[in-house]
Amino acid sequence: MLAGTVHAFSYLFIIILVTGPAFGFFWMVSRHLQYDLQELTLKDQLTGILNRRGFDSLAHREFLKRNKLKKHLTVMMLDIDHFKKINDNFGHHIGDQILIEFSTLISQCLRPSDIFARVAGEEFVIVLPFHDESEAVNKAKQLVKSVELHLFNSDQYKIRVTTSIGVASIHSQSETLDDLLLKADQALYASKNSGRNQVTLFETNTIMHNFILATN
Structure with a gap:
């Protein structure tokens, strides 16, 4: 210096x-x-897709965008039928493998703009931006059929599973995302109570409409 x-x-x-x-x-x-x-x-640590926190963040953002653009937005609730029996009969490690493969299978059927998350043990949710009821029901049917025809390969077993889906679409500016999720959840339970392996649409007049797919 x-x-x-x-x-x-x-x-x-x-x-x-x-x-x-x-x-x-x-x-x-x-x-x-x-x-x-x-x-x-x-992210969900097991499956790698969004968890409930990630879903809430992205879905609410998409919901606000929908309200601004006045476009269609539809939600699906789905879960794996009789998943508890899979865990009981084959063990939780096999159940985990099925959850991973199920998540991968569903993801492959969705668009990059769709929001897919695991929100509970075997329960999942999908947000379909710019999809009306008809388009969403057709997509749900495709998902049900894809799962039904898929052979899940674990370390020791080859297992077939099915899925039930509830669909709900927004119809009013006053509806919130939570309202939509509740309707889709009610439609999901209608699918399960009607025999599973099917799609149920929550219609505007609150009458459930079931779409039962014939098994080939």
Whole structure:
């Protein structure tokens, strides 16, 4: 520092030049870890799809967008039929494998814009932006058939399962996302109470309409 102002500034510039990249590196690592932590809090650890927290975040955002654009939005509630029997007969590790494969199978049938989440043990929810009731019911039928025809391969067993689905579409500006989820959940239970492996639409007049798929 006694060598003069020019030398002092040169010395400080060298320090900044050396330490700057290090600070930048640590900042990038910190941001990456923060992103990974956020991903962990929004994703289901078993299946890799969204968990309930991740679903709530994305679905409410999509719901607000729908209200602004005045477009269709439909929700599906679905679960794996008789899943408790699978756990009881084959063990929870086999049940976990089926949940993973089920999630993968459903994901492959959806669009990138669709929101798919696991919200309970064997219960899942899907938000279909810009889908009206007819389109959503057709998609639900496709999902039911895809699951019915799929052979689930575990480490020891080859297992067939079925799924039941409830569908509800928004019809009023006063309806909330929670209202829609409740209607889809009621339609799901109607599917299960009617024999499972089928789709039920919650219609505007609150009359349930079942779509029972013939088994090939």
